[in-house]
Amino acid sequence: MQSKKRSPAKLLETLRRNWEFQQVFRVGKSIPGREIVLYGMRTRRKHARFGFNVSKKVGCAVVRNRLRRRLREICRLFLGEIRTGWDLVLVARSDAAERDFWSLRQAFQQQAQRLGCWSEQAQPAGKT
RNA sequence: UAAGUUAGCUGGACGGUCGCGGGGCGGUGCAUCAUCGCCUUGAGGAAAGUCCGGGCUCCCAAGGGCAGGACGCUGGAUAACGUCCAGUGAGGGCGACCUCGAGGAUAGUGCCACAGAAAUGUGAACCGCCGUUCCUUGGAGCGGUAAGGGUGCAACGGUGGGGUAAGAGCCCACCAGCGGCACGGUGACGUGCCGGCUAGGUAAACCCCGUCCGGGAGCAAGACUCAUUCGGAGGCGGAGACAGCAAUGUCUCCCCUGGCGGCUCGUCAGGCUGCCUUCGAGUAUGUUGCAUCAGGCGGGCGGUAACGUCCGUCGCAGAGAGAUGACCGUCAACAGUUCGCUGUGACAGAACCCGGCUUAUAGGCUGACUUGCUAG
């Protein structure tokens, strides 16, 4: 079911420094949701970058690890559909700990489309 | 068969597609590095809390004492422990068995509210009991008495008998407690005998005694490497010639800046708020510490056991914003089933490493034992 054509940016590059997160929070737009809050900011880079923020209020270390891995997997699968030149930060809320993978994926897809970083060439109707 | 006690084990398994961290091999680009392919490997019984004990590393000290802290029945195990094992004693349970911070109250100090006469001191009479004196229905005074009542968590050994005016270890028997002796045991202690008749509780109050502990910091310890930086030393405009093996020195010409000089010229100073070389300190960064060790598994021997020892075998995570995720199928477990199937899967994530303790935990498995009931 997966397309064999890989996107040119193979590696999932992540934000690491605190000032990078603060820049996205300060400059970019925010799309709030029940499970996650999506922050986005346009850059001049050739690829998209992602940051994940799961605070201690969400749950214990196992819950936080699993949620961050799920969000990372969602971003990896949607890497071809995201426009290049965006820095995105996914902040998990406490309701995200009870959701499964598919509802998280659907929520992220809707929020990314509202933010405007979704590319028009890829057809999201093929996957569901 | 029902209820229960206890000692352990396990913490889903297999496969497919996409994807990730470490290691090894090979290819390509440019050798650090990047990328691709293949192989291999990749969280726990508690990884948790950080409550103890160590290893390891650095600094200070290097002797002795005080102080301080921890521990506290006995013997053993261990690198060490507050842990473990085996015993002793006390308490609880019909029992299997469980629990115990379990030294000292005769070293000293403190406290024991309220109630009660009295709360620890060679001392105590509230109601009673008895004797006696006085008025004399009944009471008052004095004396004796700790057996009875009452208070209290606790009242100066308990029960029974003798004894007495009434009583009292005043006397006797047994019991509890204290001291001594003998025997058994490594020891805690147990058993027996004898003695004088009595000593409150509290040390998770201060304290005393005994044992142990160098102190402090912690892998963000520490070590190496060093951009920037700081400090020391030395040198420095360009070209040419000469001397010299060279470093270097001298001379000539030219260039720049400034002073003197009215100017060309001349003369003097500098080419230095900079750069280069080298040495040292040392931050960011990078490398290391970093996973082969009080190691796991199996077996033999010693020991009741904890554990020790020997042999064989295995190689088993190592990140630096932090690697295990998503989907599907089969089997196993549990629950509900209309017997087609459907649903559920606990607690929870290594960060230098070990030994423990404590806490959380769906379920499943095994062994031993106790008390009932039934049947033989």
Place this chain on the structure above:
RNA sequence: GGGGGCGUGGCCUAGAGGCUUAAGGCGCCGGCCUGUCACGCCGGAGAUCGCGGGUUCGAAUCCCGUCGCUCCCG
């Protein structure tokens, strides 16, 4: 990684083995006052002392374990 502090009515504090039935202030409720509200006065309700266990005759207090919050250093 290392260390400290706190938890008491809805909120902020006190209490430090018994004299306490846990005290005070703000808040809440009822009444009085006022034409009404506020202020003031009187009265009242409201506490598993974070949780579990132990020591003691007796625990909010002492000891042990545990949970939560918060702060500091690197």
